[in-house]
Amino acid sequence: MTDFLLEAERYVEHYFQLFLPKTRCFHTFAITRFVVETCEELAAASDLDWSESEALFLAAWFHGTGFCANDGDRVDNSIHVFNEFIQDQNLSSGFSDMVIRLIRSTSDCCGPSSHLEQQLKDARDRHLASPLYAVMSQFHRQELSLCEGKHYSDAEWRAINISRLRNHQFYTLYAADHWDNQKHINLSELENGLH
Structure with missing residues (x-):
């Protein structure tokens, strides 16, 4: 990892320490690191050039910083934090725009429009195929209750998760080949009432 990426990691970790509400128990620095590590795995399995990899890793580091804000749009807040970080950096506008597009792609409103967006979305959703x-789902449920006042019964939460896993798709061939099996195991366990 380059000095620049290490600086980004330290910046994001410090930002989470300072601003992440204690009620956030899913969207934490640990889950951000998990997304970054997954991006590293995906990048190693593909033929990204260094500039693309660096943009992907930066977007992964900053995509969840918007959860530290109590109001506003998470994606817009994340982009704001990234822009604060790069203020004193000598980045080309094309490179910073690429990172911003990647952060914006983590919104649930639309599918990916590039191979980098596919990788970031797959990394963001990697937990769906985790043993x-x-x-992790229960931490997410607790966070929704504490932060957004959304309370779900066990049956409702199970139905939400079953629907999410049934309708989810990984975009990269690597993710589909390596993670779909565990995702289907997770779905099967939910359908059989094991969670």
Whole structure:
């Protein structure tokens, strides 16, 4: 990892320490690091040039910083934090625009429009195919209750998760080949009432 990416990691970690509400128990620095590590795995399995990889990793580091704000749009807030970070950096506008497009692609409103967006969306959704999915899902449920006042019964939460897993698709061939099986195991366990 370059000095620049290490600086970004330290900046994001410090930002989470300072501003992440204690009620955020899913969208934390740990989950951000998990997304970055997954991006590294995906980048290693593809033929990205260094500039693309660096943009992908930066977007992964900053995409969740918007959860530190109590109001406003998470994506817009994340872009704001990224822009604060790069103020004193000597980045080309084309490169910073690429990172911003990638951060914007983490919104749930639309599908990916480039191979980098596909990788970032797959990394962001990697937890769906984790053996720890049931635990991570409960942290997400608790966060929704504490931060957004959304309270779900066990049956409602199970139905939401079943629907999410049934309708989800990984975009990269690597993710589909390596993670779909565990995602289907997680779905099967939910359908059979094991979680």
